[in-house]
Amino acid sequence: MERNITYVFGQFQLKTDTRLLRYQGKNMGLQPKVYHLLLYFLENPGRLISREELFKEVWQGRIVEDTALRLAVNILRKALRDNSKSPLYILTACKCGYRFLPEVSVEVAMQKNTATFQTIGFNSQPKAEFEFIEIRQDYDLDWDCC
Template sequence: MAADTRHVLVVDDDPTVSDVVRRYLEHAGLRVTLAADGVAGLQAFREGAPDLVVLDLMLPGVDGIEVCRVLRSTSDVPVVMLTALGEEADRVLGLRVGADDYVTKPFSPRELVLRVQSVLRRAGAAARSAPAEVLTDGGLVVDAGARVATLEGEPLALTVREFDLLTHLLRHPGRAFRRAELLEEVWGWNFGDQSTVTVHVRRLREKVEADPADPRRIRTVWGVGYRFEPVEATVA
């Protein structure tokens, strides 16, 4: 398979898992760097500037949650987190600190490759084809072309998925979306855990709402999903 310039950092302390993941990702044409713990993973990220990070939740020393927090403080690099089967609280926590997707252990290496390719494809397509439009809602400003969002003049630290979700909602003010619709239209998945959408909506509310517990913009439509209720929406 032709070499791919895209670079994936895999942070996992299990050498068997790391080796299998590396072989499957390389077979898919991706360039791979391995790190065996959180400290080494952060160092490899700083040195290698990967396009995506596959991050195990349970790492010795600095765990995956803390690594993800550190990454999110400086970068919007996509993160696919590996979590234990049945540990829903861990999956939700991973999404809350900024993971873009997760795969539960034990997992199919082919499924992981598909998830990695999906996240990379979505991030790449967004960067290449974002229309030159600016969406506003009161003090909330989203420049879709530059992929920059601000609230009252202050920049918002949004992950790739959060930015895409906010932009999608802003483009369709007043429309109620089912979680499955958002999963397909924003994530590009026709399968997957819809709690992913729920967690990302919660994270967005924490960043764009004055009171996340009583949201004015991103409203819950009971029995359906979510609707963006603009304070003042225009497209320039």
């Protein structure tokens, strides 16, 4: 079974099957690291995420400089039409990490491939069935810093 996940936040949608960010009906492609950064934020909304954790999870432990993370965050902010001075989406927290601010809804589409059997033979054309589940993740904003 294949899972297609759509994250919904503000006026944006991120679809994991196409890796496209959608805003006001328009699709935007993201660079691979920027996509993975956004995906990690969406999986951890409201939580203070350290730079070290982002390097481990997004860059998979590769040795990179802080400028790579800052650049990816700036590119993501630009795609989200966000601003570091009055953030709606990404808050820089005490020079130790970042917090993704908006509420995030998750829609999961499960696609099942099934085969239909007939008495005369086998029909190999699969039918697709979709099941949508909305998961709302409520969180408490903990503003304590490092």
